[in-house]
Amino acid sequence: MNLFRSLVAVTSLSLATAGVALAQENVVESQSYTFDVQTVVQGLEHPWGLAFLPDGRFLVTERDPGTIRIGTADGQLSDPIHRIEDLFQPKGPTPMSQAGLFDIRLHPDFEQNQLVYWVYSRVTERGSAVAVQRARLGGMVGRDQLTGVEDVWVMDEDWQNASPVHYGGRMLWGADGMLYLTIGDRYVMDRAQDLEDQAGAVLRMTEIGEVPPDNPRFDEDANEYLFTGGHRNIQAIAVRPGTEEIWAVEHGPLGGDEINHLIGGNNYGWPWITGGDDYSGAPIGVGTEREGMTSAIHIFEETVAPSGLAFVHDEPALQDWTGDMLVGGLVAEGIVRVRLGNGNVVDEEWMEVGRRIRDVEIHDGSVWLITEHSDGEVLRLTPR
């Protein structure tokens, strides 16, 4: 069974040794490194978020069943340790639905408090709300449990609706200890420029979902959770190592995926300023600049469909890439490595993996990816 499409950059090799689920070994080539690709676990249902525990195991979310499982580097995968209640799913078959369980991240003080946070689409009377939930991970290895499950934040009723797309759904702990949450425009583009609206934005909140006293000020009607506005749909966000800067890679319209350095109080312009065209082919917006709006640092010429972001930092095995962004791509079916210099992109390298990539992590000298399929996998790319 060849899990990978036949691609120039991916060559099947005969497998000398096989672990529990290391069913296939492949190679991804880049300018600096040749990576061996291991399928660490497979059979996941639309995996969405991947987060490593201090003991080296990982948490992985499955989108539509709304489940959280634990995996190990040697290919073991637990049964679900948790299933989200009140998960929103559209009624009837909706093949394009993006609803379900999204990102998962450990609290910055996880070793002290064992708190895990995740983002999901919660069912409500008005359809669905983006919500952040947390629980404490406890129990013994092999009998892990999430206890004390509670919603720490639920999107205001005014902004809830039943659209099953453009949720955003990534979260991040800032260097300031605040929780940053991305919410897409819910496929109603003008919502991104309504700064009262929690959609089409990045929100900033405390660990218990409250408005921090030092949130940026937009105009007096703006939503008090707003950190940045004017976004289409961000699913790739990270702190740039060695700084407190927050960077995001955003799904644009056709040919308009973009990189932004997020500065609190800024409006990133969607749909007024953007690269690319509407998926219908019609032009959108007024160009790529407008007064009072922040232009993208970079607009990708080809569609990435950016879905996860990790910076390379302090990784001897990936020394040549120190400081670079690794962007996972659904449409790119691989990773795009981006080097920043002087506030611009100075190098861009596309590496084809042959699978729709949903999240990227760097751990233990390897690049770890999850693939977003209904038989999704955790892949480990280790440089030779």
Ligand SMILES: [Ca+2]
């Ligand atoms: Ca992750």
Ligand SMILES: [Ca+2]
């Ligand atoms: Ca923009």
